Amino acid sequence: GAGVSQSPSNKVTEKGKDVELRCDPISGHTALYWYRQSLGQGLEFLIYFQGNSAPDKSGLPSDRFSAERTGGSVSTLTIQRTQQEDSAVYLCASSLKLGEAGELFFGEGSRLTVL
């Protein structure tokens, strides 16, 4: 696609429910990143992928968070048993190749509200 696409753009859920957030990166971009941005805050690094592999999962806030990437393309961030503190905008970015200096292309984010 022309840019990084994220869905849903908005998600309201009840505490305790599971949610899935999807990221479709720019075609040909092998590196993919997930960040979380709480209201008025900076970007909190969650995880990155090179191809389908996630070498560093240390940024995931708890074991309720998981992410996968299939076919070197689409990635899904799953939050199980959501809590109110999970409310934030989840941003996905892709870049041409991990291991080389280059710009990150961001999607518009998925705004998650946990009631």
Added chain:
Amino acid sequence: SQKIEQNSEALNIQEGKTATLTCNYTNYSPAYLQWYRQDPGRGPVFLLLIRENEKEKRKERLKVTFDTTLKQSLFHITASQPADSATYLCALNSGGYQKVTFGTGTKLQVIP
């Protein structure tokens, strides 16, 4: 611990003046540093990248400096315009090139 610090207070400047934003980092040895612009409700947009062996980089009205001794980058917008009002984020790599970490951002308001 590792830190990337940007002025958390909003910066208000008059139209036509030069805006200067600061990014300081601690316990990183980045090979490069990037600056992004973020408008409300939108994802960040890349502006400039500067490598550790570069002192200065320019693009139109934007200028970035990178001082690895001071562990600081300065971001300048000359002849600022109200349309430049946004939050500006610096980002640098760690763990090789692999992890890109962002500062908290500085909100710039250009007053007509």
